[in-house]
Amino acid sequence: MEVSNTSSKGKLIASGVIPFAFLIILIAYIFGPGSELLDLGIPLPEITMEKVDFLDSEIQVTVRNTGPISVEIAMADVNDRIQPAAVEPDRYLERYETALVRIPFEWNDAEPYIVGITIEDGTRFEKEIEAAAPALEPSFELLGFFAIIGTYVGIIPVMIGLLWLPFIKRISKQKYHFFLALTAGLLLFLAIDSVEEALDVSNESLAGSFNGVLLVATVLILSFLGLYYTGEKLVSRAKSSRITKPVAIALMISIGIGLHNFGEGLAIGAAVGLGSIAFSTFLIIGFALHNTTEGLAIAAPMSREKKVIGKLAAMGLIAGAPAIFGAWIGGFVYSPFTSVVFLSIGAGAIFQVIITILKWIREQGDKNLSSAAVASGFAIGMVIMYLTSILV
């Protein structure tokens, strides 16, 4: 008995392992040393200038080797004019290694510059800065400044949006569904907006080797799945605890919006950090305006609850406060990679929220999503967002 049991176990393991072994042999054959099956072409060197800081009489460029082979930095230029420079710690960059290129240069405030780096094979890479501005030195003053901006952009507009709650409370079920759908429409627009922004950043500042589009897709779907799973757990637990389903949904919406606002904070912080004054002002006004609609999104599912003031305030904070952290990170430790990642997480979170809202409407609305209220709400939500995006 026992013998046959172990032998069958052995067979089981063997049957699992043998195909795997063949797979390894196959891969070794294709990619292994001496294999001439794959000629992957000539590897081209690539560097990415991740950050350009304007200091006192000096321009500092953070350069990363983002290509498949190691490179040597040979020369720096400003506006295509060769400049003596220093490179720290040294000019040899292995894959993904970074160096700081320090170019002594009397730059002028608010003027555009193109900084170029030439590597040993003569290839020149460049990065354009729209308007030079002194690099942000981390200070408590600046920390406070970003906190205030984050509050104006994140917390206050969301709180204002929450003031719609009494209104939503008094309306009929049909209209309530309309507003839920409207929320979903608003959020869908935001999600698409986040994806677009993430793709833009990856296009402009992220090296090709990061596969920007795929990075966005992967992070988006991972965050969607992760939050979807957590959200379902939260809702199912809601049945057996004091948290009611609407609260659970509103909480998830707050978390999703919070991640999104984190991305907005990043964008604002980075814009201020990069010295794009006009752009950062536009972002602040635009984000502040549309974030009031986020308050509406949180308020809508909660409207059938009682004694919600405290919970709402907490959710307003969850949704709004990340803008502050985003602004800090964006301003002080900006990197294109992190902003792409956070924007994608935000988009995934919002998609998850949309799905949750739609399920909620479906359950509430006699298993039906195709009512006039839902369709028009969704459409109007999108249109409102589109119009605000034109206006600001």
Next chain:
Amino acid sequence: MILAITILIGISVIMIFPIGSQAQTEENIFVTHSGAVVKTTGEVLDPLYTSATVEFDPMEYLRDFNYGRISQLEDGTVLREYTIIANDDEIMEVSPGIFYNVWTFNGTVPGPTIRATEGDIVRVKFINNGEKEHTIHFHGIHPAGMDGVFEPVGGNGGQFVYEFEAGPVGVHPYHCHVMPLEEHIVHGLYGVFIVDPKEERPPADEMVMVLNGLDTDFDTENNFYAANTIPFYYQHHPIQINTNELIRIYVVNMVEFDPINNFHLHGNLYKYYPTGTDIVPSFYTDMITLSQTERGIMEFEYQYPGKYLFHAHKVEFSEKGWVGIFMVNENKEGTEDVKYGS
């Protein structure tokens, strides 16, 4: 889920914070164009102030004239024989740290400055040791079959002998004329051919300056400009000349991609002979503008010793390497032995 977030955070941390290799502890100091002193624990990137390790010496090229192997034909005509070997596989450090595939005549960019007197028979034995077809197309007057256009010379040892009578008097470029022409020229297959008048020009400190550019990343724009290939070289190593001594420069513009180049001299003016075909100067100026393969002869002498800049007044070019310095030294021997303008 938690795993995914952990991985994401891990990658993000790596991406935000720079990964550096072991830092040097030694401190370097360098001085910028504007005189600012910069201290760094890293390395200095500077085509100007670090000692150039370049393989081609523009200072040697400056005053190097190849008069050929001289003999006489039966009728008494002087025969000058030259050998020019083309190559296209050399990687040369063209500026500190930057390596570029130069195509060369006799191993250098520009190729040798060959020189003959008007009426001499010039016989150039051309050997193509490159991979591609090449030729030599001489500017000047010669029979059709000697033009280096319709007689491509195959690589890996192909040969051709160009033979013609030297003329007209002046300074002329020569270059490869194989299609795509731009590629062959911008890689370096060009040089200077000087035809001296039978009655010699007055004695002078003579030099040749080929104004050229290098497109090291093949985007049909020059990454560097120079007089004699190496950017900033004559600024780093000033050209030593003497006061009250006639200086004669044979200037040839071989810049590709850009419509014009120019030559501006500081603290002085020069007599300019366009194409060098005339013995009477056409201009007395400190600034001439040259289109592609335009060339001429400049003559001047400095009265006051000291450092004088010369550069393209298309300032972009000078800030990408086409800039140099004449270090004018007091002429101890006086001026009596210098005679010119007979």
